[in-house]
Amino acid sequence: PLQVPALGLHVRGPAMLASQKDFNNAVSQVKLLKEDPGNEVKLKLYALYKQATEGPCNVPKPGMLDFINKTKWDAWNALGSLSKEAARQNYVDLVSRLSASSESPSPEAPAADRKQPESDSLVVTSEDGITTIRLNRPAKKNALTTQMYHDIIAALQAASKDESAITVLTGSGDYYCSGNDLTNFTHLPAGGLEEMARSAAALLRDFVNCFIDFPKPLVAVVNGPAVGISVTILGLFDVVYATDRASFHTPFSHLGQSPEGCSSYTFPKIMGSSKAAEMLLFGKKLTAQEACAQGLVTEVFPDGTFQKEVWARLKAYSKLPPNAMRISKQIIRNREKEKLHAVNAEESSVLRERWQSDECMNAIASFLSRKAKL
Numbered sequence: 001p002l003q004v005p006a007l008g009l010h011v012r013g014p015a016m017l018a019s020q021k022d023f024n025n026a027v028s029q030v031k032l033l034k035e036d037p038g039n040e041v042k043l044k045l046y047a048l049y050k051q052a053t054e055g056p057c058n059v060p061k062p063g064m065l066d067f068i069n070k071t072k073w074d075a076w077n078a079l080g081s082l083s084k085e086a087a088r089q090n091y092v093d094l095v096s097r098l099s100a101s102s103e104s105p106s107p108e109a110p111a112a113d114r115k116q117p118e119s120d121s122l123v124v125t126s127e128d129g130i131t132t133i134r135l136n137r138p139a140k141k142n143a144l145t146t147q148m149y150h151d152i153i154a155a156l157q158a159a160s161k162d163e164s165a166i167t168v169l170t171g172s173g174d175y176y177c178s179g180n181d182l183t184n185f186t187h188l189p190a191g192g193l194e195e196m197a198r199s200a201a202a203l204l205r206d207f208v209n210c211f212i213d214f215p216k217p218l219v220a221v222v223n224g225p226a227v228g229i230s231v232t233i234l235g236l237f238d239v240v241y242a243t244d245r246a247s248f249h250t251p252f253s254h255l256g257q258s259p260e261g262c263s264s265y266t267f268p269k270i271m272g273s274s275k276a277a278e279m280l281l282f283g284k285k286l287t288a289q290e291a292c293a294q295g296l297v298t299e300v301f302p303d304g305t306f307q308k309e310v311w312a313r314l315k316a317y318s319k320l321p322p323n324a325m326r327i328s329k330q331i332i333r334n335r336e337k338e339k340l341h342a343v344n345a346e347e348s349s350v351l352r353e354r355w356q357s358d359e360c361m362n363a364i365a366s367f368l369s370r371k372a373k374l
């Protein structure tokens with residue numbers, strides 16, 4: 001069979017083509033799927049549906065800022081001159097594969113061990129004197145949604161007042177965090193791009209302020225690669241433990257953006273101005289060992305023993321007198337606080353402008369249409 005490269009679909013001979021009735025049934029079946037098939041598959045379904053019902057893409061390309069319609073248009077347009085009949089067949093085949101996989105149980109794990117369905121993108125637990133805030137969107141590499149920024153703020157505020165001695169931020173799955181969820185920029189409010197940038201800058205400022213003001217020892221347990229804001233705020237943690245699988249990447253220029261999380265101030269202080277510039281201007285990705293050598297990471301552990309070693313150490317530290325730890329942190333942090341708040345305000349206001357720039361819009365559109373990866 002011929003391949004339609006962008007979507008990996010097959011074109012069959014006429015004898016095997018699905019009827020209109022099969023197609024109508026498949027359209028109804030999609031609504032009954034038990035599991036959300038994810039955006040990429042939904043985009044395929046959309047494109048095939050349009051091709052099957054209207055033929056090759058025949059509408060003007062939406063504007064650059066109209067992310068969602070432009071992504072849909074790209075998917076439809078990528079089907080080129082695929083015939084309506086072949087598109088119908090591919091749609092039916094895809095729905096039948098989706099229905100089969102949503103009905104059969106996952107073979108990976110025995111029932112007793114299987115992970116419960118994710119109900120929440122952030123999980124907060126308190127045990128052994130440690131409050132753990134866990135980013136829990138492993139399928140999206142723990143990218144931070146707008147709701148997660150709000151939830152992390154609330155979790156930090158609660159942790160600052162709870163009984164625990166130490167607070168930890170970590171991630172579920174193979175990533176620590178892939179930074180800001182780039183689809184946050186596609187939900188344009190009534191006030192348009194300007195209003196989106198204004199409210200995102202206000203939220204960013206509140207979010208970073210919570211890290212600046214956090215009164216107890218704050219530890220990052222970096223369980224895998226870290227990108228963007230999840231890297232920059234590490235400069236506001238007290239201790240950063242990383243697996244040797246972790247990497248540290250701040251691709252702000254690639255995204256038409258600029259540094260946040262006070263990194264324009266903390267990174268040059270931590271690693272010197274030229275190493276900081278290589279990361280923040282040129283997006284140089286550091287290995288865990290490099291980040292440790294440059295002072296951003298406290299200690300690197302082999303991935304195989306990472307969790308065991310780190311948690312054993314944190315449990316021991318959590319038994320130290322909590323007031324002494326708080327007071328020591330205050331002395332270390334207090335003389336810097338005013339400066340950090342000023343830096344945060346400036347970075348947030350520069351980003352507010354950046355988010356409205358063509359450079360930024362183009363970079364995000366490019367990610368969303370999956371033409372580019374870091």
Ligand SMILES: CCCCC/C=C/CC(=O)SCCNC(=O)CCNC(=O)[C@H](O)C(C)(C)COP(=O)(O)OP(=O)(O)OC[C@H]1O[C@@H](n2cnc3c(N)ncnc32)[C@H](O)[C@@H]1OP(=O)(O)O
Nearest residue numbers: 139140141143178179180181182183200203204228229374
């Ligand atoms: C209040 C607002 C404050 C804003 C503060 C600003 C912060 C700035 C930043 O944080 S800049 C950094 C932004 N992050 C990125 O640019 C990372 C983008 N992601 C990638 O480049 C890659 O996904 C990867 C390198 C992290 C991982 O690549 P890999 O091939 O291993 O995995 P996938 O690409 O297939 O990813 C799996 C699914 O996860 C989705 N995803 C990953 N990261 C993000 C993200 N940052 N935003 C949105 N979605 C993300 C990816 O799209 C895949 O989803 P799918 O399975 O539905 O396709």
